[in-house]
Structures are given as structure tokens and as C-alpha cells.
Amino acid sequence: MTPLVSIENVDMRYGGAAGTLAVSNLNLKVAKGEFAAVVGPSGCGKSTLMKLVTGLQIPQAGDVIVAEKQVTKPVSIVGMAFQNPTMLPWRTTLENILLPLEIVEKHRHRLRANKKQYVAKAEKLLEIVGLGGFGGKFPWQLSGGMQQRANLCRALIHEPELLMLDEPFGALDAFTREELWCVIRDLHAAQGVTIILVTHDLREAVFLADRIFVMSARPGRVIRDREVPFARPRELEIMYEKGFNDMVQALHGEIAKARVAA
Amino acid sequence: MTEIVKLSPSAKPLMQRIDWVKAAPFVYTIALFLAWELLVLALAMPQTVLPAPTRVFQAVVQYWSPIWKNSLQTLYTTTLGFIIAVVAGLAIGLFIGWSKTIYAGLYPLMVGFNAIPKVALVPILVIWFGIGTVPAVLTAFLISFFPIVVNVATGLATIEPETEDVLRALGARKMDIMLKVGIPRSMPYFFGSLKIAITLAFVGSVVSETVASNYGLGNMMSSAQSQFNVPLVFAGLLMLAVEGIAMYALMAWVEKRMTGWAHRSTMAN
Numbered sequence: 195m196t197p198l199v200s201i202e203n204v205d206m207r208y209g210g211a212a213g214t215l216a217v218s219n220l221n222l223k224v225a226k227g228e229f230a231a232v233v234g235p236s237g238c239g240k241s242t243l244m245k246l247v248t249g250l251q252i253p254q255a256g257d258v259i260v261a262e263k264q265v266t267k268p269v270s271i272v273g274m275a276f277q278n279p280t281m282l283p284w285r286t287t288l289e290n291i292l293l294p295l296e297i298v299e300k301h302r303h304r305l306r307a308n309k310k311q312y313v314a315k316a317e318k319l320l321e322i323v324g325l326g327g328f329g330g331k332f333p334w335q336l337s338g339g340m341q342q343r344a345n346l347c348r349a350l351i352h353e354p355e356l357l358m359l360d361e362p363f364g365a366l367d368a369f370t371r372e373e374l375w376c377v378i379r380d381l382h383a384a385q386g387v388t389i390i391l392v393t394h395d396l397r398e399a400v401f402l403a404d405r406i407f408v409m410s411a412r413p414g415r416v417i418r419d420r421e422v423p424f425a426r427p428r429e430l431e432i433m434y435e436k437g438f439n440d441m442v443q444a445l446h447g448e449i450a451k452a453r454v455a456a
Numbered sequence: 457m458t459e460i461v462k463l464s465p466s467a468k469p470l471m472q473r474i475d476w477v478k479a480a481p482f483v484y485t486i487a488l489f490l491a492w493e494l495l496v497l498a499l500a501m502p503q504t505v506l507p508a509p510t511r512v513f514q515a516v517v518q519y520w521s522p523i524w525k526n527s528l529q530t531l532y533t534t535t536l537g538f539i540i541a542v543v544a545g546l547a548i549g550l551f552i553g554w555s556k557t558i559y560a561g562l563y564p565l566m567v568g569f570n571a572i573p574k575v576a577l578v579p580i581l582v583i584w585f586g587i588g589t590v591p592a593v594l595t596a597f598l599i600s601f602f603p604i605v606v607n608v609a610t611g612l613a614t615i616e617p618e619t620e621d622v623l624r625a626l627g628a629r630k631m632d633i634m635l636k637v638g639i640p641r642s643m644p645y646f647f648g649s650l651k652i653a654i655t656l657a658f659v660g661s662v663v664s665e666t667v668a669s670n671y672g673l674g675n676m677m678s679s680a681q682s683q684f685n686v687p688l689v690f691a692g693l694l695m696l697a698v699e700g701i702a703m704y705a706l707m708a709w710v711e712k713r714m715t716g717w718a719h720r721s722t723m724a725n
Contacts, residue, residue: 248625270627280619284640284717296636297626332717352626 196262198356198388199224199247204256206242216242218413220256224390224405226355229382231391231403233445235453239414240392244360247390248272261355270298272356273349277364279341281333287344288329291316294352301352312351319347322384323377339370343377350381359391363398372430375401383427396442396449397433400424408445410452418448507687512694515687522676527695530661530673533589534703537596538657545601545653546646549608553638554630559613566605574599575663582668592664592672599660600653607649611642644718647711654703658696 204220207213217239224230232240245251246258249268258265260272273294281290295301295312305312320329323343333341342362349357359378363371379402382389393399399406400422408418422441424432432438476483489509495501496508503511516523552562574595581591615637623633665674673692680688 245621248621250621250624268625268627270625272625274622274625276618276622278616278618280616280622282619282637282640284643284715293623293636294626297623297628297632299627334717348622358625 197223198226198228198261199390200257200259201243201246202257202259204246204253204258206239206246206251206253215413217246217415219415220246222407222416222419224388226388227386229389229391229402229404231393231399231406232409233393233396233399233406233449234409234414235411235449236394237412238409238452239412240409241360242414243409244274244358244390244392247356248274248358270300270352271354272358273352273354274358275342275345275349275360275362277361279333279338279345281341281344281348283332283334285332286329287320287325287331287333287336288313288316290333291319291329291344291347291351294348298352316347316351319350320344322381323347324373339366339374342366342374346374346377346381350385350387355388357387357389359389359393361393362391364394371395371398376430378402379428396445400438400441400445401428401430401433406445408448408452411455417452420445504684504686507690511687512690515685515691516694519688519691523673523691523695526671526673526676526692527699529589529671530658530665530696531699533592533665533672534596534654534657534661534699537593537661538600538654540593540597541601541604541653541657542650544597545604545649546608548601549605549642549646550612550634550639552605553609553612553642554634559609563609566602570602574660575667578664578667581664587668588670591668592661592674595664596657596660600657603649603652603656604646607645608642611645612638615641644711644715647707647715650707650711651704654707655700658700658703662696 199222201220201222204217205215206217206220207215220239220243222243232243234240242251246253246265247260249258249260249265252258252266260269263269281287282293285293292305292312295305301312317326317329320326323346325340325343325347328336328340328344333344336344342365345362349359363374366374375398378389378391381387382402391399391402403422406418406420406422407416408420409415410417420441424438493508493510496506501508507515552559552566577598578591578595581594585591585594612634615633619637620633623637628636661672662674665672666678667674669675673696677689677692680686680692
């Protein structure tokens with residue numbers, strides 16, 4: 195089966211020929227329906243990876259192929275969520291979630307006529323992430339964790355084939371973070387969406403992902419591609435098992451080595 | 457139990473029942489006039505130098521007909537110039553904020569233009585349009601549109617990159633991002649700038665009326681000054697202050713009505 199996302203020998207340099215090389219000789223493949231995590235020292239080009247896959251940046255060398263098409267412009271089959279929830283404060287939570295539908299070519303012309311269906315869909319998503327009944331609230335009336343849940347809904351409303359998450363839980367407290375891990379885990383199981391998660395949190399990566407890519411310091415490339423062997427569905431208790439901790443520790447060592455090499 | 461009843465709010469002494477924060481603007485204004493009155497009395501100021509507030513209020517009553525007419529004229533020129541400034545400022549602000557190149561190219565020009573004292577432009581406007589209402593309206597416009605432009609452009613230029621990324625990844629065009637994010641986002645800046653702009657518009661219209669008009673408070677005050685009718689000059693100033701406060705309050709109210717979401721701390725509860 196051809197992978198949904200395939201990055202081959204990609205070089206990406208910012209700011210002209212003399213600029214910084216963000217990633218170099220990057221290779222990475224993510225299969226359809228897979229949950230991939232990308233970890234690495236800070237400044238290893240994880241955000242660049244996000245921009246390459248979504249088509250916000252076009253690499254100088256190499257190929258980025260998403261859904262069997264070479265990426266030359268933004269691909270609209272993705273949903274994105276960042277650490278900063280970036281909800282628009284003048285829209286209610288529900289209106290914020292519907293925003294992608296006003297943009298994506300496939301939906302924008304149908305939105306007005308089928309408003310009811312779309313609103314029902316948004317409310318169902320809110321229900322799934324545990325925000326049922328909060329659609330009418332403004333984002334600044336929600337807590338940080340609730341905003342991040344709404345942010346996930348917005349990323350999923352147009353039924354993307356690929357979900358890109360850039361440290362979405364970085365700013366949350368430990369308990370809220372664990373709750374949202376379970377939300378993401380269940381979404382992935384229920385919707386069959388492919389997810390690429392960029393994170394600093396190794397436990398998060400091991401708990402959620404099927405496959406973990408370890409990146410080197412700048413210029414970034416993949417130095418290790420690990421499969422996560424634990425069976426699904428995974429419960430939070432798995433984090434206290436030996437195999438889990440051994441894997442986290444091994445990853446920790448690899449990243450520490452990558453930092454020193456820089 | 458009876459003692460508790462005695463302490464209910466209505467039984468409090470008068471001084472405690474007054475909401476001093478709400479009363480403060482009036483108390484302070486009265487205090488200012490009182491201090492002014494006492495100062496004039498204590499120094500035995502002649503009214504051709506500094507008339508006492510009672511004398512100024514007397515002048516307001518005495519010359520009510522010309523004061524009223526000229527106040528309306530000034531209000532008219534100021535408001536008209538201000539409205540043109542709002543429309544033009546919004547349009548130019550959106551244009552400048554649209555792209556980094558336009559922003560970089562036009563910004564120094566705007567700053568240079570803003571540095572010119574607008575009173576220096578009045579003679580040119582008189583050559584073009586003659587004396588009267590038109591130069592006053594245009595001066596009010598020229599002086600007040602700059603803060604609107606800068607604020608709208610700033611609102612557009614400071615869109616969070618993440619928001620832009622999320623939308624661009626969905627295939628949003630520049631126009632989509634402007635309509636969905638940029639323009640609503642710049643509205644608090646825009647409405648905030650109206651308060652500054654309306655105050656400046658008064659400066660512009662009065663300056664122009666003083667130099668080159670036969671109507672308006674500026675003209676009335678300069679002719680009163682040439683007749684040493686100092687109480688009337690102060691009466692004109694008083695009317696300007698009243699008009700300025702009224703328009704400022706109106707703009708503050710509009711701002712609050714239109715962009716309540718930007719004052720989230722007051723709406724959170």
C-alpha cells in the first residue's frame with residue numbers, strides 16, 4: 195500500500211542560498227490510518243516538517259507526496275492544531291469550529307444551504323471531545339483545556355484525511371493533558387484519520403503513536419524510526435509498565451545524544 | 457436582631473450611601489470651577505485677563521444666540537471632516553495592511569505627511585477652496601485620518617501566524633483571511649482610534665475656522681479676542697470642551713457596543 199505521506203530526500207533552507215538549513219536529507223513515510231509522532235531536540239525542524247507536509251512551504255530539493263500527489267500548494271485534506279488554540283474571540287466556539295467549512299472549496303458553497311447538517315456535525319464533535327453544550331460560549335469563556343478541545347474539533351470538522359498536531363497539549367496541566375490524550379486516542383480509533391503529532395513529551399509520543407520518528411539537531415533529519423509495539427486500545431495505566439518506561443528512556447537517550455552531536 | 461435591622465443600607469449615614477466613584481467626575485469638575493473662581497477672587501484678576509467661571513457662564517447666557525449658531529457650525533464641520541476621515545482612514549488602512557510591500561512603501565510617506573503641522577496647510581486649502589466651511593472640514597479630515605489608518609493597518613499586520621497557517625493550509629486565499637480574520641480583528645483598533653480621531657478633528661476645524669472662516673467657534677473666539685471680550689472667548693472654549701466630551705463619550709459608547717468581545721474581562725461574568 196502506498197503511504198499517505200511520503201517525504202523523500204528533502205532539503206529545506208530558509209532565507210535564500212546562504213540562509214539556515216532547517217532540514218536536510220529528510221526521509222519519512224506515514225501509512226494511511228497510522229498515528230505517527232515526531233520527537234527531537236528543540237530547533238530540529240519539527241515545525242518545518244509541519245509546513246512541508248501541509249504545503250505551506252515548498253522544499254528546495256526532494257519530494258513531498260501527500261495522498262499520491264506531489265505537494266506544490268497547500269493541501270486541503272489536512273487539519274491543523276497548534277499549541278496556541280488561536281480561536282477567534284469574536285466568534286462563538288461553534289462558529290469557530292465551522293470556520294474551516296467557510297474556507298475549504300468542497301464545503302464553502304454548500305455551507306449556507308446545509309447549515310443545519312454542518313451545525314449538527316459540529317455539535318457531535320463537541321460531544322465527542324466532552325464539550326457538549328458549550329458551542330454557544332465564546333472561546334475566552336472556556337478554560338485552556340476546553341479551548342484546546344474546541345481546537346481539535348475545528349481541525350476535524352472538514353473530515354481531513356490527515357491531522358497535523360504541533361505540540362497541542364504543551365501549555366496544559368498534567369491531568370488535562372492526560373484527559374486529552376485519551377480524547378485523541380479515541381478520535382483516532384473512531385475516525386480512522388491519519389495523525390502526525392509533533393511533540394517534546396516522550397511519554398505522550400509513546401502512549402499515542404504507532405510509530406515514532408526521532409529527529410537530529412539542525413539541520414534536521416530522521417535518525418531513528420521506531421515502531422511502538424503496545425497493543426491498542428491502550429489505557430493510561432500502561433505508562434507505569436516496564437516496557438513503556440524502557441522505551442521512553444531509550445528515546446530520551448537518543449535525543450540527548452542528538453543534542454550533544456549538535 | 458433589632459440592631460442588625462438598624463444597620464441595613466438605608467440606615468447608613470449619607471456619606472456612605474453615595475457611590476463616590478460614580479460621583480467623582482462631577483465632584484472634581486465642580487472643584488475645578490470652585491478653585492478657579494477662588495483664584496480669580498484672591499488675585500483680583502481683571503476679567504480681560506482671566507474671567508471667573510461665573511462671568512463665563514454669564515457670557516454663555518448673554519451671547520447664547522451666536523454661541524449656539526457657531527457651536528453648531530463647528531460641530532457640523534468637525535463631524536463631516538471626521539466622517540470623511542473614518543471612511544478614507546478605513547479604506548487606506550485596509551489597503552496598507554493588505555501587503556507587506558504596500559505597508560513598507562506607504563508608511564514613511566504617511567509619517568512624513570503626519571509630521572506636517574496641519575495649520576500650515578490651511579492657507580493652501582484657502583487658495584483652492586476659498587475661506588469658510590470647506591477648508592475647515594478638510595483640515596478636520598486631514599488631521600484625524602492618520603490615527604485611524606495606523607490603527608487599522610496595525611490590526612491587520614498583527615494577525616497571529618498560526619491562525620494564518622491554519623487557514624492557508626485549508627486553501628484560504630488572501631481575501632478569505634482578510635475577511636474572516638484581518639478585518640474583524642482590526643475593529644477594536646479601529647474603534648479605539650475613533651476616540652483619538654474625534655478629538656483631533658476638533659483641533660483641525662477650530663484651527664481652520666480661526667484662521668480662515670466667517671463662522672464657527674474658532675472665528676467667534678478670534679473676533680471676541682480682537683474686541684477684548686475675554687469672557688466670550690472663554691465661553692467658546694467651554695462650548696468646545698462640552699462638544700469634545702460629548703463626541704468622545706459617543707465614540708467610547710460605539711466602541712463598547714461594536715467590539716464587546718475585546719473587553720472580555722468585563723464580559724466574562
